Amino acid sequence: xxxxxxxxxxxxxxxxxxxxxxxxxxxxxxxxxxxxxxxxxxxxxxxxxxxxxxxxxxxxxxxxxxxxxxxxxxxxxxxxxxxxxxxxxxxxxxxxxxxxxxxxxxxxxx
Amino acid sequence: xxxxxxxxxxxxxxxxxxxxxxxxxxxxxxxxxxxxxxxxxxxxxxxxxxxxxxxxxxxxxxxxxxxxxxxxxxxxxxxxxxxxxxxxxxxxxxxxxxxxxxxxxxxxxxxxxx
Numbered sequence: 001x002x003x004x005x006x007x008x009x010x011x012x013x014x015x016x017x018x019x020x021x022x023x024x025x026x027x028x029x030x031x032x033x034x035x036x037x038x039x040x041x042x043x044x045x046x047x048x049x050x051x052x053x054x055x056x057x058x059x060x061x062x063x064x065x066x067x068x069x070x071x072x073x074x075x076x077x078x079x080x081x082x083x084x085x086x087x088x089x090x091x092x093x094x095x096x097x098x099x100x101x102x103x104x105x106x107x108x109x110x
Numbered sequence: 111x112x113x114x115x116x117x118x119x120x121x122x123x124x125x126x127x128x129x130x131x132x133x134x135x136x137x138x139x140x141x142x143x144x145x146x147x148x149x150x151x152x153x154x155x156x157x158x159x160x161x162x163x164x165x166x167x168x169x170x171x172x173x174x175x176x177x178x179x180x181x182x183x184x185x186x187x188x189x190x191x192x193x194x195x196x197x198x199x200x201x202x203x204x205x206x207x208x209x210x211x212x213x214x215x216x217x218x219x220x221x222x223x224x
Contacts, residue, residue, distance in 0.1 A: 049212065089153065
């Protein structure tokens with residue numbers, strides 16, 4: 001089955017700096033890559049996604065890039081704010097199966 | 111908007127007890143699933159359903175049963191609880207089982223088995 005690896009597991013940045021989280025996947029059949037944000041005590045919420053026919057997608061301060069050849073995709077958060085502090089999960093999807101990374105705990109220091 | 115609703119939020123069980131985690135969605139979603147979340151292991155799929163009357167196993171199905179008698183409800187049953195089933199459980203749903211449909215998660219159910 002698919003294997004998704006996510007790095008780093010923890011990340012601390014100063015407010016206003018950028019944060020980058022990277023994921024790799026193993027199965028070239030994966031064709032949908034969502035990113036989720038999970039705040040303490042809550043369920044994961046979708047923040048951005050990208051499909052395999054697109055290389056980059058941006059939504060305000062958040063962007064995702066996909067390199068199908070290298071089988072990796074990344075989440076970029078610019079101008080970080082304290083409310084960006086949370087755990088972020090990447091996922092790769094084949095059909096109706098989602099495979100999640102192990103999460104990155106992001107702390108934005110005011 | 112209710113979205114995906116899970117109950118209970120917190121539960122403590124003794125080893126060997128059985129219980130059911132309830133999940134309901136009000137979005138008329140075709141696809142529903144259960145995940146467990148453990149430290150350092152991300153989210154792992156337990157069971158899923160692509161429609162009423164249809165269920166299938168995910169990555170970690172042992173010790174759990176599911177049924178889908180209606181579109182709205184997808185309960186998860188623990189048959190004989192074990193300490194290894196201590197975890198946070200998330201129900202999720204999606205409009206369709208086809209690729210690229212966003213999945214929406216419930217708020218989670220924290221289960222401790224002693």
